Amino acid sequence: AQSVAQPEDQVNVAEGNPLTVKCTYSVSGNPYLFWYVQYPNRGLQFLLKYITGDNLVKGSYGFEAEFNKSQTSFHLKKPSALVSDSALYFCAVRVIPGGSYIPTFGRGTSLIVHP
Amino acid sequence: KAGVTQTPRYLIKTRGQQVTLSCSPISGHRSVSWYQQTPGQGLQFLFEYFSETQRNKGNFPGRFSGRQFSNSRSEMNVSTLELGDSALYLCASSFDMNTEAFFGQGTRLTVV
Numbered sequence: 001a002q003s004v005a006q007p008e009d010q011v012n013v014a015e016g017n018p019l020t021v022k023c024t025y026s027v028s029g030n031p032y033l034f035w036y037v038q039y040p041n042r043g044l045q046f047l048l049k050y051i052t053g054d055n056l057v058k059g060s061y062g063f064e065a066e067f068n069k070s071q072t073s074f075h076l077k078k079p080s081a082l083v084s085d086s087a088l089y090f091c092a093v094r095v096i097p098g099g100s101y102i103p104t105f106g107r108g109t110s111l112i113v114h115p
Numbered sequence: 116k117a118g119v120t121q122t123p124r125y126l127i128k129t130r131g132q133q134v135t136l137s138c139s140p141i142s143g144h145r146s147v148s149w150y151q152q153t154p155g156q157g158l159q160f161l162f163e164y165f166s167e168t169q170r171n172k173g174n175f176p177g178r179f180s181g182r183q184f185s186n187s188r189s190e191m192n193v194s195t196l197e198l199g200d201s202a203l204y205l206c207a208s209s210f211d212m213n214t215e216a217f218f219g220q221g222t223r224l225t226v227v
Contacts, residue, residue, distance in 0.1 A: 103160055105158040
């Protein structure tokens with residue numbers, strides 16, 4: 001069975017500092033990896049994805065993530081945090097092709113950016 | 116381009132009743148999936164439909180069911196509601212099952 005772990009329930013960072021939100025996964029096969037962000041009382045918004053190719057993926061709002069196959073990680077990063085980045089972040093994995101594996105989400109990491 | 120639309124946004128139901136939630140995907144998207152989000156369990160996958168066929172199903176009891184229509188719109192139904200069914204139900208659409216999902220704002224269901 002596949003799984004996703006977000007080891008930190010909450011990450012605190014000062015505005016202007018770099019941020020990292022961690023994600024590790026366990027799958028059988030080649031993973032498709034995603035990051036989503038959820039603002040209060042809203043649905044999830046897609047940030048970025050890794051399918052294949054370059055291990056460094058760039059996404060919306062200045063976020064990027066690095067796929068590390070040997071460490072089975074897909075950490076989300078941003079060079080300079082903004083207060084408006086404060087939200088709940090979800091990592092998700094899916095094994096493709098075949099569509100026989102359900103999408104699996106991590107439990108979410110609350111990012112708090114302090115002014 | 117209109118986003119994913121879920122109706123209603125809020126619902127209050129009594130234990131034992133049933134409820135139907137609706138989801139209109141982004142135009143052109145053929146895959147619709149449903150999730151239950153609670154503070155304790157996080158985001159749990161319910162089921163996924165593609166071209167009117169259920170392709171994947173999460174670990175939920177048979178009281179939870181869904182369907183997809185020919186225009187890709189989807190509904191999910193929960194029968195014999197329990198207090199534990201209180202949650203935010205999210206619908207997501209994608210062009211196909213391999214691409215990123217776009218989520219609606221959700222339906223907040225409260226069972227009393």
